Amino acid sequence: MPVSPPVDMAQGANPHERTDDAPPTVPFTIEADLDVGAALAPWLRASGADVSIRRGDVPTALPAPEAEGVVWQHASRRTLFLLPCGVRFLIEDGRTVRYAMERGATPRDVRPFVLGNVWGVLAMQRGLLPLHASAVSRGPGLHAFTGPSGAGKSTLAAALAPRGYPLFTDDILLVDPASFDAGPLCYGHRTLSLCRKSLALMGVEAVAQVPMRQRLPKWYAVPARQVPPRAGQLRRLYILSYRNNVPGSPPCSVERVTGRLAVQALWAAVYHPRQAIAIMGRRRILSLLVGLAQGTRVSMFHRRRCDPDVTWFAEDVTRLAAELGAP
């Protein structure tokens, strides 16, 4: 099945270009029988890829699961997802992803989970640590924002893009533990998914706005004109919090956290931590987070709740841009 044209290639950039001392542009490659979107173009190969994503038989349960949650089971390097939309995934050994569709599910229902849950489990099975974060780039460095769904990660990252900080990744940031000695190296994919209000709020010019799924009020959007690096060193990580609601307090403020507090904050940023514990082990994750905290500046970004108030949001973006420094 053909994939959408890679945005960056359409604009003349070559996403696979690298020099000998440059980091690999992607930590693994994929081949897929469904359209996974333009943002994954650098990861895609026609054949011989590290990971194969194909439709096939997927069991409804794993025998003797070692760990399980409401929609997933895990047993010896196999993770099964049973999603309420009728899609099932089996991810094995970080190498194969099989999906099955029932109850009227379509490939359009498959794609968001390939870019989300499946992407996270693939990374874990391959030894990468996925953080629930969006990130922008500034030169070779990355600045990431983490927080629960609805905290505003994507909207903030998207709103920074037109200010000269290219969007690096949305929702998932993959950290490569092998790189910790030289600074944590990260990978991402630029598949923004935003609700209508955020699309309007961020004011970013998008080259495409595609509905994510039927009956889901979110759209894929790809910021135009910018070509961020494919890999970068994580310099700063901001944890989004809604705390500045005291009357008279500033709309937003930044508070650096270090040591144990930073590790605790990073623990909350791990992408689906129960699955991460099942696949990677609690001790391994903790040691990775300690290393990450040592190599990254971790801060709380306290904000007021701003859903209905554009003014507060604009102040957040201005404050963050000042914090990041000139692009």
Added chain:
Amino acid sequence: MTAGRQPFVWLASYLKSGNTWTRLLLANFLADSEQPVPINDIDTVLPGFGPHDRRWFDDVTGLSSSECTDDEVESLRPAALRAVAADAAGERQFCKVHDALHETAAGEPLFPADVTAGAIYLVRNPLDVAVSWAFHVGRANSPGLAEIVARMNDPRSTVAGGCSRQLRQRLLDWSGHVESWRAAPFSVLLVRYEDLLADAAGQLARMVRFAGLDGAADRHRLRRAAEATAFPRLQEQETRHGFRESDPRCRRFFRAGRSGDWRRHLNAAQARQITLHHGPAMLACGYDPREAA
């Protein structure tokens, strides 16, 4: 305080009916301290969570709710509650809910009886609810009140969902909400907001007994919890420290804490629309719809 396989006590109410106030009462009772519980620390004292919270759902299910439709999320909520119940280690959990007690599309109760110890259902005169809701969202003017009244009369009414930080909650109309909880297949303690205003310590004692907590006869402890949550004291805390759970459009979460405010804010037509729609349910809860005639 053990709860076995049925750890959940639902603190259920329609919007703006005293739910947060009740959580603070229970938190102060459990804290049993001379110092009032800070209003931003309720959750550190009162065990429980909000089943409408997106973060809670994502964590428990291992699924990103933002990639699911509201109906798909709703279909998983009973299973998510059962998963939490299995991990609750027997501790009683007090969970704030605004959902009506309805079924999912698959016909499963949103709040399964097999993990439920009971529900404390907080009810308030719907005429006052309309006013309080309008202030809460910064729309206490005539068009704003008209919109709120229409939502309270709409059986398809929902809050949150979509891209917001909370999951979708089906309210039904005000009567539907009340009746759904009154018909629950588990024990329900009805507590009226107006009775809380008149005798918070007495109502707290009822709730403590219902929840199976120790100390229901400790009048000093009950009175101290009631005093710590008197509205002037809550307002003072909010002025000094803000309130994390407040809506950004709301100037003051702990606004008035009184009954009968509707007489100052609703016009006759708005009041009549409410009583015409909800007369029987009002009567069942001890409110006289003829007051607004």
